[in-house]
Amino acid sequence: MTTASPLRRGLLLACATALCGLAQPALAQAKIPLRISSPAVPDDWHAKMWTVFKDSLEKSAPNQFDVQINLNAALxxxxxxxxxxxxxxLELASISAFDIAKLVPAFSIFTAGYVVRDPQHQQKVFNGPIGTELFKTVSDKMDLTVLSTVYLGTRQLNLREVRTVRTPADLKGVKLRMPGTKEWLFLGEALGATATPLAFGEVYLGLKTGTIDGQDNPLPTARAAKFYEVTKQLVLTQHLVDSLFITISNKSWNALTPAQKQNVMAAAQAASKFNNENRIKEEGQLVDFFRQQGLQVSTPDVEAFRKSVQDSYARSDYAKVWPAGLLERINATR
Structure with a gap:
């Protein structure tokens, strides 16, 4: 038996070390890349939830995924x-009902007023048979798999002057600022107001000068824009409970093992739960915040608003693309 010389042993050790060094990048590259694109700013719950997603996935499937979070629409x-x-x-994103409705017209029902009652109703609708059916269509037509439903916020009204608002008739003549698309303007008219298109950046001055009489947005947006400085009343109409949907490309989804799919799904649901709980808590606190700023807070006859707005949609062209009976099934979900 021949014993290797010290020089040869050194060379063998050096080669082995080099090979190990080459193996490290190879192992790193073996991780499955999951690039995430989000327009959310870092302080938003919709941004923070992606860190929850990443941490959850690293815990359940360590060293299997390379999760890359890109905020501020940077990607x-x-x-x-x-x-x-x-x-x-791109592998992952949170997309809106408006995004989905462009290719799945039936989904436009969730861009209409008073279809989803509250965050709890939202989760029951999308986590039940209705969600299963619609998400199957999303997969077929958009090549995307929906992993979970995220609560985006509930839109309320700020009014420049205090008035009694019980039903849509009480908003007659109110110049209500809405985003400038036909879908948003239709919603404003359905609420009983005179829908007035105005860029978001002009809303504060419009309220201050009287160009508009009111605006609608989720409460966190109204606080951030300081609309409480130029309005006197908050009307909790709850006219649109908005959603985002955490989705993954079918190409990426289909490449995963069953165990990996389960881990990714669980991480997405953990992210949604984190966002939803914090968003709901924040909105509840903001009602008191607006009171502290001197605004009168009132709650109208929400059922009267719901019936009137749904009737307006039922008579419109928007409802023609909704599957027969879908609105009734959503309303019946408890």
Missing amino acids: FKQGTEPAAMARGN
């Missing part, structure tokens, strides 16, 4: 994420 502009995922240029 893709808001609204372009579905196409990027379909092309294979």
Whole structure:
């Protein structure tokens, strides 16, 4: 038996070390990349939830995924994420009902007023048979898999002057600022007001000068924009409970093992739960915040608003693309 010389042993050790060094990048590259694109700013719950997603996935599937979080629309502009995922240029994003409705018209029902009653109703609808059916259509038509439903916020009204608001008739003549698309303007008219298109950046001055009489937004947005400085009343109409949907490209989803799919799904649901709980808590606290700022807070006859607004939609062209009986099934979900 021949004993290797010290020089040869050194060379063998050096080669082995080099090979190990080469193996480390190879192992790192073996991680499955999950690029995330979000327009959310870092302080938003919709941004923070992605860290929960990443941490949850690292805990359940250590060293299997390379989760890359991109905020502030730094990777893709808001609204372009579905196409990027379909092309294979992006793995994960949170997309809106408006995004989905462009390719799945039936989904436009969730952009209408008073369809979803509250965050709890939202989760029951999308986690039940209705969600299963619609998400199957999303997968077929958009090449995306919906992992979980995220609560985006409930839109309320701020009014420049105090008035009694019980039903839509009480908003007659109120110049209510709405985003400038036909869908938003229709909602404003359905609420009983005179829908007035105005850029968001002009709303504060419009309320201050009387160009508009009111605006609608979720409470966190109204606080951030300081609309409480130029309005006297908060009317809790609850006219639109908005959603986001954590989605993954079918290409990425189908490449996962069953165990990996379960881990990714669980991480998405943990992220949604984190966001939803914190968003609901924040909105509850903000009602008191607006009271402290001197605003009168009132709650109208929400059922009267719901019936009137749903009747307006039922008579419109928007409802023609909704599957027969879908609105009734949503209303019946408890």
